[in-house]
Amino acid sequence: QKEVEQNSGPLSVPEGAIASLNCTYSDRGSQSFFWYRQYSGKSPELIMFIYSNGDKEDGRFTAQLNKASQYVSLLIRDSQPSDSATYLCAVTGYGGSQGNLIFGKGTKLSVKP
Amino acid sequence: NAGVTQTPKFQVLKTGQSMTLQCAQDMNHNSMYWYRQDPGMGLRLIYYSASEGTTDKGEVPNGYNVSRLNKREFSLRLESAAPSQTSVYFCASSAQPLAGQGTYGYTFGSGTRLTVV
Numbered sequence: 001q002k003e004v005e006q007n008s009g010p011l012s013v014p015e016g017a018i019a020s021l022n023c024t025y026s027d028r029g030s031q032s033f034f035w036y037r038q039y040s041g042k043s044p045e046l047i048m049f050i051y052s053n054g055d056k057e058d059g060r061f062t063a064q065l066n067k068a069s070q071y072v073s074l075l076i077r078d079s080q081p082s083d084s085a086t087y088l089c090a091v092t093g094y095g096g097s098q099g100n101l102i103f104g105k106g107t108k109l110s111v112k113p
Numbered sequence: 114n115a116g117v118t119q120t121p122k123f124q125v126l127k128t129g130q131s132m133t134l135q136c137a138q139d140m141n142h143n144s145m146y147w148y149r150q151d152p153g154m155g156l157r158l159i160y161y162s163a164s165e166g167t168t169d170k171g172e173v174p175n176g177y178n179v180s181r182l183n184k185r186e187f188s189l190r191l192e193s194a195a196p197s198q199t200s201v202y203f204c205a206s207s208a209q210p211l212a213g214q215g216t217y218g219y220t221f222g223s224g225t226r227l228t229v230v
Contacts, residue, residue, distance in 0.1 A: 034218050043203055043221040088156070100171070101219060105155035
């Protein structure tokens with residue numbers, strides 16, 4: 001049974017700070033890693049994906065992947081109140097039915113003005 | 114660009130009633146999915162369709178059936194609703210991964226809030 005673990009939070013950071021969200025996964029065969037943002041009452045929205053070890057940057061967001069440690073993180077620089085949401089980590093395996101995403105339960109982020 | 118469209122957005126059912134949740138995507142995606150989201154449980158896969166003409170069970174399929182009507186449409190049916198099926202239901206779609214690559218991310222619909230009383 002594949003598992004994806006996230007700290008449920010809430011994680012509270014002041015405006016302008018760096019928010020660090022963490023995720024661990026159980027299946028060493030997982031190939032693809034995603035971060036979704038979900039505002040209250042809304043559907044998940046894809047914000048980052050990463051396939052290779054190392055860092056991937058997109059604007060204020062940086063995804064970090066360490067397959068040896070089975071660890072994925074999301075850094076949000078210069079956090080804004082509009083970043084307040086639940087962040088879902090999702091991982092999957094390789095193609096076919098293993099391509100289905102397994103989601104963590106999410107970390108609730110609160111950015112205080 | 115409509116993306117993934119789900120209907121209805123809200124529904125209240127009495128125990129034992131049946132209903133079908135509709136989902137359609139206009140992105141020419143091969144794969145479609147139905148998830149339910151419950152407080153403290155996260156998103157759990159009910160059924161998926163890797164391509165037109167195929168459907169498979171996910172983590173929590175009991176009490177549900179699905180139909181992949183064509184490449185665009187994937188419906189979820191509750192034959193005899195139970196209070197335990199009170200949840201938010203999300204449909205999602207994704208492109209078929211190319212050989213040697215991992216899965217592409219999903220695009221989600223806006224969800225259906227279902228209450229069974």
